[in-house]
Amino acid sequence: MDYIIMLLPSMLKGLTVTLKLFSITLVMALPLGVIMGMARISSFSPLRWFMEFYVWLFRGTPLLLQLLFMYFGLMTLGLRPEREMAAYLAFVLNYSAYLAEIFRAGIQSIDRGQYEAADVLGLSRYQTMKNIILPQVFKRVLPPIGNEVINLVKDTALVYVLAISELSRVARTHVMRDDTFIPFLIAAIFYLMMTGMVQRFFKWLELRYDYFH
Amino acid sequence: MYILQAIDIHKNFGSLGVLHGVTLQVQKGEVIAIIGPSGSGKSTLLRCLNHLERIDSGRIEIEGETIAQNNSEGQAVYSSEAKITQARRKMGMVFQNFNLFPHKSVMENLIMAPTRVKNMDKAEAEESARLLLAKVGLSQKADNYPFELSGGQQQRVAIARALAMNPDIMCFDEPTSALDPELTGEVLMVMKDLALEDMTMVVVTHEIGFAREVADRVIFMDEGVIMEEGQAEEVLLNPRQERTSAFLSKVLMAR
Ligand SMILES: Nc1ncnc2c1ncn2[C@@H]1O[C@H](COP(=O)(O)OP(=O)(O)O)[C@@H](O)[C@H]1O
Ligand SMILES: [Mg+2]
Numbered sequence: 001m002d003y004i005i006m007l008l009p010s011m012l013k014g015l016t017v018t019l020k021l022f023s024i025t026l027v028m029a030l031p032l033g034v035i036m037g038m039a040r041i042s043s044f045s046p047l048r049w050f051m052e053f054y055v056w057l058f059r060g061t062p063l064l065l066q067l068l069f070m071y072f073g074l075m076t077l078g079l080r081p082e083r084e085m086a087a088y089l090a091f092v093l094n095y096s097a098y099l100a101e102i103f104r105a106g107i108q109s110i111d112r113g114q115y116e117a118a119d120v121l122g123l124s125r126y127q128t129m130k131n132i133i134l135p136q137v138f139k140r141v142l143p144p145i146g147n148e149v150i151n152l153v154k155d156t157a158l159v160y161v162l163a164i165s166e167l168s169r170v171a172r173t174h175v176m177r178d179d180t181f182i183p184f185l186i187a188a189i190f191y192l193m194m195t196g197m198v199q200r201f202f203k204w205l206e207l208r209y210d211y212f213h
Numbered sequence: 214m215y216i217l218q219a220i221d222i223h224k225n226f227g228s229l230g231v232l233h234g235v236t237l238q239v240q241k242g243e244v245i246a247i248i249g250p251s252g253s254g255k256s257t258l259l260r261c262l263n264h265l266e267r268i269d270s271g272r273i274e275i276e277g278e279t280i281a282q283n284n285s286e287g288q289a290v291y292s293s294e295a296k297i298t299q300a301r302r303k304m305g306m307v308f309q310n311f312n313l314f315p316h317k318s319v320m321e322n323l324i325m326a327p328t329r330v331k332n333m334d335k336a337e338a339e340e341s342a343r344l345l346l347a348k349v350g351l352s353q354k355a356d357n358y359p360f361e362l363s364g365g366q367q368q369r370v371a372i373a374r375a376l377a378m379n380p381d382i383m384c385f386d387e388p389t390s391a392l393d394p395e396l397t398g399e400v401l402m403v404m405k406d407l408a409l410e411d412m413t414m415v416v417v418t419h420e421i422g423f424a425r426e427v428a429d430r431v432i433f434m435d436e437g438v439i440m441e442e443g444q445a446e447e448v449l450l451n452p453r454q455e456r457t458s459a460f461l462s463k464v465l466m467a468r
Contacts, residue, residue: 117312117371120263121326121378122302131325135316212316213360 007174007183014170015190018156021084021166022194025091025152032092033099034134040104051100058097064158066090071162083162091159095152102144106137139209146202153194167191215274216241216413217262217382222271224257231257232268233437239382242411246424246445249434250460255417258434259384262415263306264297275300276381302330305375309387311367313359319346319370320355323377330378338377345373349403365396369403376407383407385416419464425449433457 040051058066071086081089110133118128157168165173171187174180217239224232231254239245247255260266262273264280268289273280278300281289291297314322323342327333346352349369359367368388375383385404389397401423408414408427418424424431424445431448433441433456441454452458 111310111312113308113310113312114314116265117306117308117314119265120301120304120306121374122298122330123326127329131329132314139316212358 003178003180003182004186007186010170010174011167011183011186011190014165014167014187017164018166018190019194021087021091021156021159022152024088025095026149028088028092029095029099032096034103036096036100037103037107038129040100041107055097055101058094059101063090063094063155064161066094067158067161083164087159087162087164091152091155095148098148099145102141102148103137106141107133109140110136139212142202142206142209146198149198149202150195153191153198214241214277215239216243216276217415218272218274219258219262220272220274222258222261222273223269224254224261224266225269231437232261234271235434235437235439237262237415237432237439239413239415241381241413243430244408244412244414244428245416245430245432246428247415247417247432247434248419248421248424248460248464249432249440253434254437255434256386259306259386259415259417263304263384264301265306267291276303302378303381305378305380305383307368307371307375307383307385307388309390311359311364311371311391313367313371313374315359318356318358319351319362322359322370322374326374326378342373342377345376346370348376348406349373350399363396364392365399368392368400372400372403372407382413382415385414385418387417387419389418389420421449421461421464433460435460 036051036054039047040055042048042051067087067090070090071081071083074081074086114132114136115128118132123132156166159166160169160172163169167187167190171183174183215238217237219235219237222232222235222237223230235254235258237245237258247258249255257266261268268281270283270287270289272282272289278296279292280297280300281291284290314325317325320339320342323345324333324335324338327338327341328335343352343355346355349372351366351369351373354362354366354370359370362370368391372383372388388404389400392400397420401420404414404416404423405427416424416428428445430442431445432439433448433452433454435456441448441452441457448457449461452461
């Protein structure tokens with residue numbers, strides 16, 4: 001027990017690092033995902049092609065590699081990136097690609113009749129997207145987005161390759177130093193708490209969106 | 214003086230010719246029923262009038278404003294975006310599948326366009342929406358969502374939503390085709406009331422009874438051309454064309 005209490009401060013510090021990466025990624029990648037999802041089906045074909053390439057690139061390579069690439073790549077370019085910066089960048093770019101695909105599929109799943117009804121009523125394209133299409137898309141993409149967010153909780157552990165002291169790395173350090181696996185247990189509990197909260201939050205959101213079919 | 218003119222309309226989808234020189238002239242207050250077999254181009258014609266599709270050649274005029282006309286090579290050229298937008302506001306459209314906004318209540322469906330397109334005050338829009346709901350017999354349903362309504366009720370909401378923009382011309386594309394037979398009556402009733410109020414209406418329909426009772430003129434389309442047109446009684450009871458009578462007996466048999 002005393003050991004656990006002694007562990008807590010550094011574990012909590014690791015947790016904050018994890019949470020920070022988690023929140024920054026979400027806050028940036030969600031809106032980017034919406035925009036990229038729309039760009040992915042834009043009528044302007046170069047934009048469409050670029051987005052297709054982008055998604056292929058970031059979904060087609062390991063996130064781990066992207067992290068390393070971002071850090072050492074930027075370094076070779078003569079920039080001296082902060083390790084955290086490189087991590088945020090890789091995560092945001094990677095998760096935007098996944099979310100873009102989800103939003104694209106969501107947008108394409110909306111019946112063409114919705115656009116036409118809005119069109120004959122005189123709504124502009126912007127008004128149609130904002131008031132008619134996207135609210136319906138959000139409801140439909142909630143389950144797959146929920147999955148991605150849970151993945152994100154767990155993926156944060158990958159930044160250990162950049163020697164960033166997030167939750168799992170802190171745990172490992174303690175395990176190796178103190179020759180006990182208790183830190184791993186604590187880390188697991190923290191992850192379960194986070195994913196549990198994400199799950200509940202999305203359940204709540206789905207209920208909130210249940211007022212229409 | 215016609216309120217709506219579509220002259221010698223040609224429309225292709227790629228290599229598929231769908232409209233081969235269709236001319237439709239509508240007078241103010243006139244009710245026109247368009248009948249014809251599936252695939253004959255009825256929806257496409259309506260969609261061209263509403264600018265949901267672009268015509269390849271021909272001329273479209275709405276309330277004296279030219280929306281599209283041929284250039285010297287015989288290809289349709291459209292007027293400025295602003296002019297088209299202006300003209301389209303005079304037309305309402307009702308779809309086969311209603312196309313209500315599922316995430317908006319009935320009231321929100323009705324005031325969406327008036328408040329956002331016409332910048333009407335919300336209270337004012339709601340007031341006229343209530344009148345329209347009363348007119349289509351759905352005063353009690355203002356706060357319901359589309360999924361809570363029957364198909365017939367949804368279609369009546371869709372009609373009210375189109376009317377909320379105060380159009381001069383109403384287009385209907387098979388408004389009762391997606392409905393169970395016992396629900397078509399309530400929708401046709403609303404349309405009949407509209408006709409009695411001298412609304413100009415272009416109605417694509419398979420409801421021969423409705424066409425006979427309400428339409429001033431009936432147009433029979435087949436394979437992208439108007440095969441026959443005239444007074445409702447004339448076309449429906451004494452068709453001149455073989456194709457028309459064949460189609461009519463098929464539709465009447467199916468009932
Ligand atoms: N968007 C489209 N792309 C390609 N072909 C179409 C499209 N819309 C309609 N068509 C074709 O045009 C023809 C006429 O269709 P439509 O106007 O819907 O006929 P109707 O309403 O009389 O049943 C059909 O052969 C149909 O397959
Ligand atoms: Mg049709």
